[in-house]
Amino acid sequence: MKSLLGIFLVGIATPVLAQQDHGAAVQQEPAEPHAQHQVDEPGGDPHAGHDMSPKPSEPTDPHAGHQMPSTPAKDAHQAHAGHEPGIPDPPVAPPSAAALGGPTHAADAVFGVATMAPARETVRKEHGDIKSGMILIDQLEAVIGKGKDGYAWNAQGWYGGDIDRLWVKTEGESRFGESLESAEVQALWSRALDPWWNLQAGIRQDFGAGPDRTYAVVGVQGLAPYWFEVDGALFLSDKGDVTARLEAEYDQRLTQKLILQPAAELNFSAQDVPELGVGAGLTTAELGLRLRYEFVPEFAPYVGVKYERAFGDTADFRRARDEKAGGWQLLIGIRSWF
Amino acid sequence: MTQTIDRRSLLRAGAVGAAGLGFSGLFPAWAQTGSLGLTPQMPTLSGQDIHLKIANTPFTVGGRTGHAVTMNGVLPAPLIRLREGQNVRLHVENTLDEDSSIHWHGLIVPFQMDGVPGVSFPGIKPRTTFVYEFPIVQSGTYWYHSHSGLQEQQGHYGPIVIDPAEPDPVAYDREHVIVLSDWTFLHPHQLVTKLKAEGGYFNRQRQTLFGMLRGGPEESMSASDRAMWGKMRMDPTDIADVTTATYTYLVNGHGPQENWTGLFRPGERVRLRFINAATMTIFNIRIPGLPMTVVSADGLNVRPVAVDEFQIGNAETYDVIIQPTEDKAFTLVAESIDRSGMARATLTPRLGMTAPVPPLRPRPTLTMKDMGMGGMDHGSMAGMDHGAMAGMDHGAMAAGASAATADHGSSHAMGSMNMRDKSLVPDSVKVGVGVDAIAMSPVDRTGDPGVGLENVGHKVLTYRDLMSLTPNPDTRPPQRTIEVHLTGNMERFMWSFDGEKFSEGVEPIRFERNERARVVLINDTMMTHPIHLHGHFFEVVNGHTGSYPRKHTVNVLPGGKVSFDLTADAPGDWAFHCHLLLHMHAGMFRVVTVRPLEGEAA
Numbered sequence: 016m017k018s019l020l021g022i023f024l025v026g027i028a029t030p031v032l033a034q035q036d037h038g039a040a041v042q043q044e045p046a047e048p049h050a051q052h053q054v055d056e057p058g059g060d061p062h063a064g065h066d067m068s069p070k071p072s073e074p075t076d077p078h079a080g081h082q083m084p085s086t087p088a089k090d091a092h093q094a095h096a097g098h099e100p101g102i103p104d105p106p107v108a109p110p111s112a113a114a115l116g117g118p119t120h121a122a123d124a125v126f127g128v129a130t131m132a133p134a135r136e137t138v139r140k141e142h143g144d145i146k147s148g149m150i151l152i153d154q155l156e157a158v159i160g161k162g163k164d165g166y167a168w169n170a171q172g173w174y175g176g177d178i179d180r181l182w183v184k185t186e187g188e189s190r191f192g193e194s195l196e197s198a199e200v201q202a203l204w205s206r207a208l209d210p211w212w213n214l215q216a217g218i219r220q221d222f223g224a225g226p227d228r229t230y231a232v233v234g235v236q237g238l239a240p241y242w243f244e245v246d247g248a249l250f251l252s253d254k255g256d257v258t259a260r261l262e263a264e265y266d267q268r269l270t271q272k273l274i275l276q277p278a279a280e281l282n283f284s285a286q287d288v289p290e291l292g293v294g295a296g297l298t299t300a301e302l303g304l305r306l307r308y309e310f311v312p313e314f315a316p317y318v319g320v321k322y323e324r325a326f327g328d329t330a331d332f333r334r335a336r337d338e339k340a341g342g343w344q345l346l347i348g349i350r351s352w353f
Numbered sequence: 354m355t356q357t358i359d360r361r362s363l364l365r366a367g368a369v370g371a372a373g374l375g376f377s378g379l380f381p382a383w384a385q386t387g388s389l390g391l392t393p394q395m396p397t398l399s400g401q402d403i404h405l406k407i408a409n410t411p412f413t414v415g416g417r418t419g420h421a422v423t424m425n426g427v428l429p430a431p432l433i434r435l436r437e438g439q440n441v442r443l444h445v446e447n448t449l450d451e452d453s454s455i456h457w458h459g460l461i462v463p464f465q466m467d468g469v470p471g472v473s474f475p476g477i478k479p480r481t482t483f484v485y486e487f488p489i490v491q492s493g494t495y496w497y498h499s500h501s502g503l504q505e506q507q508g509h510y511g512p513i514v515i516d517p518a519e520p521d522p523v524a525y526d527r528e529h530v531i532v533l534s535d536w537t538f539l540h541p542h543q544l545v546t547k548l549k550a551e552g553g554y555f556n557r558q559r560q561t562l563f564g565m566l567r568g569g570p571e572e573s574m575s576a577s578d579r580a581m582w583g584k585m586r587m588d589p590t591d592i593a594d595v596t597t598a599t600y601t602y603l604v605n606g607h608g609p610q611e612n613w614t615g616l617f618r619p620g621e622r623v624r625l626r627f628i629n630a631a632t633m634t635i636f637n638i639r640i641p642g643l644p645m646t647v648v649s650a651d652g653l654n655v656r657p658v659a660v661d662e663f664q665i666g667n668a669e670t671y672d673v674i675i676q677p678t679e680d681k682a683f684t685l686v687a688e689s690i691d692r693s694g695m696a697r698a699t700l701t702p703r704l705g706m707t708a709p710v711p712p713l714r715p716r717p718t719l720t721m722k723d724m725g726m727g728g729m730d731h732g733s734m735a736g737m738d739h740g741a742m743a744g745m746d747h748g749a750m751a752a753g754a755s756a757a758t759a760d761h762g763s764s765h766a767m768g769s770m771n772m773r774d775k776s777l778v779p780d781s782v783k784v785g786v787g788v789d790a791i792a793m794s795p796v797d798r799t800g801d802p803g804v805g806l807e808n809v810g811h812k813v814l815t816y817r818d819l820m821s822l823t824p825n826p827d828t829r830p831p832q833r834t835i836e837v838h839l840t841g842n843m844e845r846f847m848w849s850f851d852g853e854k855f856s857e858g859v860e861p862i863r864f865e866r867n868e869r870a871r872v873v874l875i876n877d878t879m880m881t882h883p884i885h886l887h888g889h890f891f892e893v894v895n896g897h898t899g900s901y902p903r904k905h906t907v908n909v910l911p912g913g914k915v916s917f918d919l920t921a922d923a924p925g926d927w928a929f930h931c932h933l934l935l936h937m938h939a940g941m942f943r944v945v946t947v948r949p950l951e952g953e954a955a
Binding site: 102104105106107108110111113114115116117118120121122124125126130131133134135136137138139140141142143144145147148149177178207208209210211238240241242267268269270271273312352 | 452464465469470471472473474475476502545546549550551554557558559560561562563564580583584585586773779785786787788789830831832833834835836842844845847849854855856857858863864865866868871873894898916918924925926930937938939940941942946947948949950953
């Protein structure tokens with residue numbers, strides 16, 4: 016050990032630095048705080064080269080020993096041993112009056128306000144005022160069950176800044192070769208409430224076989240603890256009916272590309288709406304399980320199953336139409352975003 | 354002076370053996386593979402008048418060609434080699450259809466020459482030329498890059514080397530500049546769009562169910578800890594926002610396949626000047642089989658420190674000396690911090706020789722310390738800040754006790770704690786949508802080597818190893834503290850200081866000219882942020898009072914804090930920002946003012 020350090024010191028005495036003439040010479044410790052640890056460390060020695068790597072540092076200080084700053088090794092060790100290093104923090108204080116004085120923008124005096132003002136506005140916008148958007152086709156799927164096969168979609172898109180966004184959602188389903196069974200489009204203003212949740216309000220328009228209702232919408236959408244994507248909304252129709260919907264989904268990553276996504280949707284109604292085949296209370300529930308493969312994050316085909324059924328009066332309305340209250344369906348689809 | 358000449362004649366002798374290297378026009382001479390090192394024969398830009406032309410250029414790497422924004426047609430841009438004490442005029446012509454600019458990173462210049470559009474000057478309009486002129490008052494390794502839009506991501510960066518007026522205290526026989534960067538074929542605005550759509554978009558190293566069943570170092574986190582991280586909506590694998598999923602990591606403009614090669618003669622002392630010119634990549638650098646001696650940081654000399662590896666944040670520079678004695682090749686490895694990929698180069702006595710390229714090491718996993726609970730971990734209790742601790746209630750402490758083994762992950766008790774406790778931050782911090790966490794007990798992490806480097810089995814540089822070679826010029830104790838919180842929302846890809854994006858019209862951070870102040874950077878996020886202050890060197894408070902390392906950019910580790918002492922001696926307006934380009938673009942940017950200005954009454 017000692018001899019190793021000795022070799023270091025010899026190496027340090029490079030002739031290059033005749034620093035004496037400008038008096039800035041600083042005592043050079045080998046500054047090799049870890050030479051000791053190094054050698055003690057087990058497991059191979061990638062450091063065989065150390066002694067051949069002389070330190071390009073300065074030699075000789077007549078005052079070596081007095082004024083000498085402590086070595087990194089010592090200080091680092093002290094720091095680890097429990098002392099905040101250095102001078103303690105002075106009190107937090109606002110800037111002095113002199114700091115607040117002078118021109119607002121230093122560059123104006125050099126380049127002129129007229130030149131600087133637009134540049135200043137650009138630099139402001141380019142540091143945080145980002146507008147972006149996304150279109151997410153979460154589900155676009157063929158639905159295979161008893162009876163005639165059909166299709167369904169669930170998609171949304173948004174555009175805006177970090178806080179305020181225009182948010183459009185659409186979903187619907189039908190059977191192949193038949194006219195549109197049911198579909199809806201929502202146009203919402205979305206405002207970020209906290210790091211994860213958005214308040215959304217706007218209108219919803221329904222299309223399809225039933226009466227084409229229009230609704231006022233208010234809801235929240237966001238990310239719940241444990242990474243659940245949640246979307247809940249209340250709907251007030253132009254006929255005064257109140258309904259609600261709660262959706263949640265979760266991405267269970269099996270591998271980096273293979274993702275199992277359980278999803279649930281519950282629909283509620285505050286009253287019977289016979290024209291829509293809806294009874295008061297829990298109207299329908301849907302549980303889905305989709306297994307997708309992300310060739311790239313933006314493009315992922317999937318297979319899945321879905322169980323959907325109606326409850327209470329809603330189920331009775333269905334039976335009255337000679338439909339089953341619920342059942343299983345097989346899904347093949349694509350999830351995509353851009 | 355004589356020393357310099359000697360070194361150069363020696364290099365000239367070395368050049369004979371490598372005559373006939375075919376240099377293409379794609380790279381500046383010093384960045385050519387098979388580089389002999391920096392020699393006077395190689396055209397670098399130097400002298401009183403330097404001409405740079407910013408232009409759209411194709412750039413090819415890995416057999417694919419994309420669009421770059423370059424200077425003088427090369428990527429990286431030409432080496433600018435100056436001498437301390439000279440004056441320089443830099444004529445910068447912008448041939449783009451958009452504004453551009455050049456910031457001289459680390460150079461002490463008058464504010465109007467600092468090159469930040471909207472702060473120091475108006476920017477360089479399309480098809481105009483701007484002339485920068487300033488005296489060179491320092492020496493060392495620096496760099497230059499665009500401060501306009503996201504041009505830096507497109508290749509708008511290059512190295513600067515300034516030779517000292519006095520004999521160089523660092524002795525070396527040969528030198529190579531190593532410009533590290535990250536290249537993508539996506540337009541930089543697409544990076545932003547993808548990250549806004551999905552904060553973890555580029556992370557392809559997440560924890561998975563099959564991975565957990567299979568086990569291994571990347572998946573060692575227990576199920577209960579996974580649940581705890583999940584409860585907080587935090588991803589312990591979110592180490593880098595942009596990864597090798599789109600990046601090719603470059604050494605002097607060369608991808609790993611192109612394998613930039615630098616030459617040496619066995620026994621020579623070779624100075625490697627590392628510059629991290631990457632936009633979104635922090636690198637871990639090592640040369641297996643060859644120790645490195647760090648001799649300068651951010652351009653300024655430090656007492657030599659022997660290390661096997663070091664982490665370099667964006668915009669930092671480190672000079673190291675290596676002395677390979679054997680007649681064999683060495684691989685220079687620069688792993689990205691998330692270990693999704695690497696930049697690779699070869700140092701060899703003869704062209705054509707290569708050394709094995711080590712495999713990427715396992716992806717690191719964030720710990721409780723990275724979450725800002727370092728002060729609650731017995732392992733690092735020593736370094737903990739009692740002030741921060743005082744702000745915690747006993748309930749939190751109890752949970753902290755059970756998280757004492759935090760670094761090993763038993764942390765389920767943390768789940769019940771408030772991760773956004775506003776009482777822990779001053780009122781000046783706006784804890785809104787853009788702040789997804791507040792560090793509960795941040796600790797000084799200048800003694801830590803960086804994320805993923807805690808247990809690599811060899812010596813890794815820490816900031817506490819750095820001591821200025823010369824005594825600090827201003828040893829007055831700081832008179833006041835300015836606390837700056839580094840804040841963010843990983844999910845929405847929002848980044849800010851004190852919870853407010855620059856675009857929200859924030860107040861500048863104001864200093865009185867020549868005042869001595871301490872700036873405490875507290876990282877409330879779970880990412881490492883390289884924070885850069887323009888126009889100044891500051892002293893990183895690391896225990897070596899009077900010999901603090903002086904830097905222009907400092908990495909603040911996740912959940913940690915860094916204090917620096919500043920002498921605000923440069924009047925004017927200066928940019929202050931995270932040097933992860935997209936963090937800056939997302940709002941992590943401030944203006945620092947120093948008043949009174951030159952000529953103003955005090």
